[in-house]
Amino acid sequence: xxxxxxxxxxxxxxxxxxAGPVLLGGRALPDRTMRVANLLPAxxxxxLIAAGGLTSDGAWALDARAGGVAAAILVxxxxxxxxMIVGVAMAVTAGTRALATLI
Amino acid sequence: MPAAxxxxxxxxxxxxxxxxxxxxxxxxxxxxxxxxxGLPMSVALSTLVFAGSAQLAAVGVVAxxxxxxxxxxxxxxxxxxxxxxxxxxxxxxxxxLGRRLAESHLLIDESAALAAxxxxxxxxxxxxxxxxxxxxxxxxxxxxxxWLLTGAIDVEAAGLDVVIPAVFxxxxxxRLDDAASRAxxxxxxxxxxxxxxxxxxxxxxxxxxxxVGAGLLVAxxxxxxx
Numbered sequence: 001x002x003x004x005x006x007x008x009x010x011x012x013x014x015x016x017x018x019a020g021p022v023l024l025g026g027r028a029l030p031d032r033t034m035r036v037a038n039l040l041p042a043x044x045x046x047x048l049i050a051a052g053g054l055t056s057d058g059a060w061a062l063d064a065r066a067g068g069v070a071a072a073i074l075v076x077x078x079x080x081x082x083x084m085i086v087g088v089a090m091a092v093t094a095g096t097r098a099l100a101t102l103i
Numbered sequence: 104m105p106a107a108x109x110x111x112x113x114x115x116x117x118x119x120x121x122x123x124x125x126x127x128x129x130x131x132x133x134x135x136x137x138x139x140x141g142l143p144m145s146v147a148l149s150t151l152v153f154a155g156s157a158q159l160a161a162v163g164v165v166a167x168x169x170x171x172x173x174x175x176x177x178x179x180x181x182x183x184x185x186x187x188x189x190x191x192x193x194x195x196x197x198x199x200l201g202r203r204l205a206e207s208h209l210l211i212d213e214s215a216a217l218a219a220x221x222x223x224x225x226x227x228x229x230x231x232x233x234x235x236x237x238x239x240x241x242x243x244x245x246x247x248x249x250w251l252l253t254g255a256i257d258v259e260a261a262g263l264d265v266v267i268p269a270v271f272x273x274x275x276x277x278r279l280d281d282a283a284s285r286a287x288x289x290x291x292x293x294x295x296x297x298x299x300x301x302x303x304x305x306x307x308x309x310x311x312x313x314x315v316g317a318g319l320l321v322a323x324x325x326x327x328x329x
Binding site (some may be wrong): 004006007008010014019021028029032035036039040043044045046051052053055058059060073079082083085089093097098103 | 123140144187196263270272274278283289291292295300311319
């Protein structure tokens, strides 16, 4: 990693982040666009959850994280608190790995 | 009244999120140290780039022997989704240009998600700022701690690698109260999973935005039925 690469990555990421707020910020978007914008977070968050729980290094992976994410979904569905959701996911993932080393 | 009770629930939730992300910062710091990056460069990544998955991807490429150019490309591709989050949040991120430029730096998955979970624009803006700033501080603290503690923490044994997806579960769940959102989420997850083996890292998440199409279809059918 070089400093030039760090700065290039910083400038590029910032441009990606700023595009929406700078070009469209504070403006009322047309109804149709608003409908898409309101649904976007659900699509992206679900994609991040699926990627975090079921993939590893560009391939599907079924490991201890899948169990942790499944547990998190269960706790969220039963309306558990934020910390409960994260805590249970960590405990299930860590517990599964600990069991796997015992067997 | 005890001070704890006076804390704004939005700030409390932002701090909880930041703690979780700070824990992941530990593993980023560890990765940097293992890859031979100095502490100043590791912290520069966490303050200036400030995009967890882009940083992990870029350093990961270098760790695998990739070039600096490949590292930058991987990082940018992984963070292309910021454009989609930025458009989604544009209505609440108004104000003078200077303010928009400054707040743009705080646009990360977690601040976007906490903002999107609020029901009114003022609360959404507060949530965005609180989560962005809290994560900025604790993500950097985690990076420093992880870099210094190399060899002392086992990220996988502690289950720290599941923290981020779990945070997203917690932030997505309240949004799933209508059929259109549920269809969008399912389609987004399916697209990301289907593309993961065939597309370069980052692209599956970005293209999952097309899952919105499923939600729009469901919403239209719902309107037609009424």
